[in-house]
Structures are given as structure tokens and as C-alpha cells.
């Protein structure tokens with residue numbers, strides 16, 4: 536009997552190493568089909584899961600309370616499993632070089648608990664070569680086992696989109712890869728248990744690693760192009776959204792929009808690719824240009840806000856500014872790598888201390904990472920300027936009356952920064968200085 540069959544009939548277990556935005560939905564999905572050990576280094580997180588709490592909102596507390604996943608912070612329990620999936624973070628350091636310490640750390644723990652006949656599949660986003668050139672030597676050293684003989688490896692990048700209830704693990708085609716045909720076949724069959732949309736068998740592990748990292752680089756570059764257009768069109772006094780709507784009537788015009796690029800995927804993954812390219816003697820032209828533009832957009836928004844205050848004769852220093860939305864994307868509690876903090880900090884340079892409202896964000900995380908306390912939306916009164924930074928559904932429901940109520944009534948012209956163009960511009964006529972990217 537092969538490993539796939541043993542998993543299905545309950546003789547062997549599957550493990551998840553890293554139970555965050557990516558790992559938890561996978562663990563929960565697999566637990567409907569096979570026995571699953573869910574391991575995370577973070578004991579507090581495991582305690583929350585055991586108490587039925589889902590801090591990421593990806594699957595929800597009720598699902599966690601009802602799942603059969605065996606949650607543990609004890610790495611030695613990984614010995615009980617034969618099919619391992621690693622979904623630990625892959626951030627960048629301050630100098631934008633890859634921080635592989637979580638992947639290396641997970642490989643060490645896994646290696647120390649690896650048994651003969653296992654398959655290890657990495658899901659973390661990496662540059663081509665990390666699985667085979669960095670993780671495998673660690674697994675071999677820690678386990679004393681030989682890759683290809685005693686255990687096998689694969690790679691299957693994750694494509695889920697936090698907060699998106701349509702594009703889910705089950706409904707997105709999953710790229711799978713393996714070190715040989717037999718491994719590929721097992722990895723593919725195992726994922727087919729949970730991915731209704733089916734799997735795509737990549738020809739090698741490096742191809743699968745590269746595919747993931749370019750998906751996000753492509754988005755980053757396209758958004759950077761839109762951001763550059765927005766800067767140009769602002770200088771020309773043309774509304775970018777209107778231009779994109781017009782251009783979008785052509786069949787092959789790509790639908791991208793300007794905006795802040797934060798989070799730990801689109802704004803990070805391109806650096807993995809350019810780092811490896813640099814190591815090989817190629818200095819990226821396009822990818823890094825895109826990164827520079829996108830990384831600078833928070834400053835651009837803040838500067839534009841200050842110019843708008845000046846235009847409306849509002850003293851800049853000490854101006855009362857509200858920022859609506861702090862997370863890196865809409866309807867998601869994650870504040871890590873949010874670019875809204877760039878707006879906040881840049882405004883601070885002008886002597887403005889904005890008040891921030893975000894009903895969806897993880898308030899403890901925001902306090903810990905940025906020292907920011909959120910305010911209730913009811914406290915948004917008498918403002919000199921309002922920035923709508925994130926398209927949370929709560930903000931989409933705001934009426935023109937609600938928005939008008941945020942401002943100090945003394946202002947004849949109100950500075951409204953609708954970064955993503957959520958509002959209907961026509962509703963904000965002469966008594967507004969309405970601005971969007």
C-alpha cells in the first residue's frame with residue numbers, strides 16, 4: 536500500500552507545520568479526509584485554536600471548534616505523521632533580502648522528527664532553489680536520512696487570497712510538484728482530496744517555485760504601472776480612474792488599478808526573485824522599478840494630502856486628519872506590512888497625528904507592531920481631512936451624510952482622500968476637494 540492509500544484509510548497521518556492564514560485552511564480541509572496534526576511553534580496561537588478562536592478569520596471559530604485537526608505546539612508529535620506540509624512565513628529583512636529563518640527553522644524541527652518513507656511538501660513562497668538547495672540539506676542533516684532514498688520532497692505554492700470567500704483552497708487550481716514522478720503522483724493525489732478545482736502538475740520543483748513568485752511579481756509590476764500613471768495624470772489634472780474606465784473598453788487592456796501594495800505576498804515576493812537574480816549576476820530592471828514605485832505610494836498620498844490642506848487654507852501642523860482603514864487589504868484583520876503606516880508616519884513628519892479607525896483589524900497586533908490605538912468611527916468629528924485607505928465593507932456602506940459628518944463644519948471645502956476611488960466622485964461636488972489615486 537502506498538502513502539496516499541495509507542493516509543486515506545487512516546493508517547498514516549498528515550501534518551501541517553505553521554498554522555497561519557495559509558496553514559489553517561489547509562489543515563481544516565484535509566482533516567475532513569485524513570488524520571491531521573496541526574503544529575505551530577507559537578504556543579499562544581495553539582491555545583487560541585484549542586479554545587476555538589480563529590484570529591485570522593480565514594475559517595472562523597465554529598469551523599475550528601468542529602475540526603478534527605489535532606492542534607499541538609509539541610514538535611515531537613510530527614513523528615506521528617508521514618506526509619508533511621510546511622506553510623511558515625517567508626518575509627524579507629529590512630534591506631529587502633529574503634528572511635529564510637522560519638523556513639530553515641521549520642526544516643530543522645521537521646528534520647529532527649522525520650521518519651523513513653515520509654514526503655515533505657513546502658508551500659511557503661520562495662525563490663527557485665530554496666526547497667532543494669536550502670531545505671533539503673537541513674532535513675538531511677537533522678534527520679540523518681537521505682533525500683530521494685529515505686524521504687521525498689515536493690513543492691506546492693499557495694494561491695489563497697485572505698478575506699476572499701470565492702477564491703479558496705478548494706476552488707483554486709493548485710500547482711503541485713515532486714522530486715520524481717512517483718512523488719509527484721502521490722503529492723497530486725493527496726491534494727486532489729481537497730482541491731475541487733484540481734491540480735496542475737509542474738515539471739519540476741523549481742518551476743513550481745518560480746511560477747508562484749512570478750504570479751505576484753506580475754501583479755506588483757502592473758499595479759506599479761497604474762501608480763505611475765496616477766502620478767502622471769495628477770500632474771495633468773486628469774482622473775486616472777476615468778482614464779482606466781475608458782481604456783478598459785479595449786478587449787486586451789488589463790484591468791489593474793492604482794493603490795497601496797502591502798501585505799506579505801505582492802510587496803515581498805518580488806524581492807525573493809530579484810535577490811536570487813542578483814546572486815546570479817543579473818540586476819533586475821523592471822521588477823525593482825515596480826517595487827520602488829509601489830513602496831513610495833504612502834508618502835505620495837501623504838504629500839498630496841498636505842498640498843490639499845494648503846490649497847484649502849488649512850494650517851498643516853496640527854491638522855485633524857482621520858484615516859479609515861489600516862489593514863493591508865479589505866475585510867482582513869492582517870496589519871503586517873500595511874502601507875497605511877507610511878501615510879501615518881509621513882503625516883507625522885508634517886506635524887499631523889492622524890486618528891485611525893479600523894473595525895476589521897487585529898487591534899492587538901497593530902498596537903504591538905506600530906504602537907497605534909484604533910478609534911471608534913463615532914469619534915470622527917470636526918476633521919480637517921479624511922483619508923479612506925481600505926475598502927472594508929463597513930466603509931463601503933458610508934453615506935454622503937456620514938462622510939460629511941466627519942468634517943469640521945467651518946470648512947467650506949472639505950479635503951477627502953479616497954485612495955482607491957470607492958466613493959462616487961460625482962456625489963462630492965464643489966464643497967469637497969475630492970482626491971483619489
Ligand SMILES: NC(=O)c1ccc[n+]([C@@H]2O[C@H](COP(=O)([O-])OP(=O)(O)OC[C@H]3O[C@@H](n4cnc5c(N)ncnc54)[C@H](O)[C@@H]3O)[C@@H](O)[C@H]2O)c1
Nearest residue numbers: 553554555556557575576577623625637640641659660693
Ligand atoms: N497569507 C497569504 O495570503 C498567502 C497567500 C499565498 C502564499 N502565502 C505564503 O504562505 C506562507 C505562509 O504565510 P501565512 O500568511 O500563512 O503566514 P502566517 O504568519 O499567517 O502563518 C505562519 C505560521 O507559521 C508559524 N511558524 C513560524 N515558524 C515556524 C516553525 N519553525 N515551525 C512551526 N510553525 C512556525 C507562525 O507561528 C505562524 O502561525 C508564506 O510563505 C506566504 O508568503 C501567503
